[in-house]
Amino acid sequence: MRREARESITAFIEARSTSLIRTAYALTGDQHAAEDLLQSALTKTILRWRHVRDNPEAYVRRAMYNEQVSRWRRAREQTTGDPPEIAVRDESGDVDLRLSLESALLCLPPRKRAVLVLRYLEDLPEVEVAEILGCSVGTVRSQTHKAIARLRELVPGLTADLAPIEELS
Amino acid sequence: MTNDLVEDALSQLANRARPVDDMAGRALRSAARCRVRRRVTASTALVVATAAAIAVPVMVLPAVDGEKVQAGPSGVQGGLDKVLPPDSAVSRAAVRACMNGDPTFPGLTGPPTEGHRARDFRLLATHPVKDGRLVFLGSSKGYRTCLIDKDGKASPANRQRRQIAHLWGTGPGRDPWAPDASVVPLDTGGNVTAYGPGGHVKSYEFHAAGRVTPEATKITVRFGKEPPITATISGSWFLAGTVSPAGTKARAMQQSMEIKAYDANGTVIFETTHPT
Structure with missing residues (x-):
């Protein structure tokens, strides 16, 4: 690999790795898995650097x-354990609600979680979300709808705090 | 309201991420390993071509009692057909476990013909590993390796439909292996065998498989700095391998592989190290 390419790759990763590892963590919910996911994605990027350097x-x-979606599909074949226990909301405050919601987010399948990460953490418009995930805008909307519905199921106390689903799209 | 709640929860989740030391270095090294693997795959194809051109006719000649082996593709296939082991119940069980449908041969188009179907494959060699065994399968057209557990079930990565098999002796590439008539490594490398609940890699298998002539009585394979493993030699074929959990040890094992062959006197008659 040419020295200039190596230097620009290093500069890019050093500048963006903090933001990227946050996204990877939100997708995986685990530090090691996040590092593994990010390294894998960066490796693919380096191998195609000439085409993607812009x-x-x-x-x-x-x-x-x-x-992440592919890994989950592969892992699904061999993992049939019960979903993680969700903390029941204590009426005393928002901290419990947030913890419950975080646990519930980790229970979502990666594609649904990815839609929420892209829309709410990365604040991307639906069109860009659809482009990244390789699906239609309609699919992004329906996945968001289903993800929120699932969150409501997992955190029953959350219903009162959530706006109607229709408001999301 | 919903937006704020979900956004806040996702932000809190993301905030738990710790910065990663030297991610650039890790990614660059990983990309370099990928490039080496690609080169080795291409180079291996040339080794197979060399094997087909030299080793196979040499091995087949006694069987055909001096008759000339046909040159060209049909000669290669015909020659390999003669050194493939006969079908057996054990062979069929291994093929059944490892072949979910007929295999896919990269670069090959058109309907499957003789040697392309799962039923055409035979068990060439088997090697014990922790909680199972590695198997080396081949037909008159190609070959593949696979990991089977102690219950005879293939690893999850090997259960997907239409597994990839590699054609004997096709493909471009240079030869870094310095092939020797006594040992011809054909399939070397590693694969993911299992994923953890979070989708991260849980374990890998590493293997080296290939052709061997009778003068080599012992073959050892060393992955990284781990102790050498004695390969199983089965007729004209050999196979060695091991399974390792993901981690530092597995990463080190991906870095290099050393194959040595010995004759009956214990003299080293073949030696190769990858990467060179």
Whole structure:
């Protein structure tokens, strides 16, 4: 690899790795899995650097989302355990609500979680979310709808705090 | 309201992420390993071509009592057909476990023909590993390796439909292996065997498989700095491998592989190290 390419790759990763590891953590819910996911996505990006150097971050993010969904599909074959226990909301405050919601987010399948991460953490418009996930805008809307519905099921006390689902799209 | 709640929860989740030391270095090294693997795959194809051109006719000649082996693709296939072991119940069980449908041969188009179907494959060699065994399967057209557990079930990565098999002796590439008539490594490398609940890699298998002539009585394979493993030699074929949990040890094992072959006197008659 040429020295200039190596230097620009290093500069890009050093500048963006903090933001990217946050996204990876939100997708996986685990530090080691997040590092593994990010490294895998960065490796793919480096291998295609000549084609993606104009906007490498978009490629990394797309690689992360696709990889996470693929891994989950593969893992699903061998993992049939019960979902993690969700903390029941204590009426005393929002801290419990937030903790319950965080646990519930980790119970969502990666594609649904990815839609929420892209829309609410990354604050991307539906069109961009659809482009990254390789699906239609309608699918993004329906996945968001289903994800929120699932969150309501997992955190029953949350219903009162949530706006009607229709408001989301 | 919903937006704020979900956004806040996701932010809190993301805030738990710790910065990663030297992610650039890790990614660059990982990409370099990928490039090496790609080169080795291409190079292995050339080794197979060399094996087909030299080793196979040499091995087949006694069987055909001096008759000339046909040159060209049909000669290669015909020659390999003669050194494939006969079908057996054990062979069929291994093929059944590892082949979910007929295999896919990268670069090959058109309907499957003789040697392309799962039923055409035979068990060439088997090697015990922790909680199971590795198997080396081949047909007159191609080959693949696979991990089977102690219950005879293939690892999850090997249960997908239409597994990839590699054609004997096709593909471009240079030869870094310095092939020797006594040992011809054909399939070397590693694969993911299992994923954890979070989707991260749980374990890998590493293997080396290939052709061997009678003068080599012992073959050892060393992955990284781990102790050498004695390969199983089965007729004209050999196979060695091991399974390792993901982690530092597995990463080190991906870095290098050393294959040595010995004759009956214990003299090293073949040696290769990858990457060179």
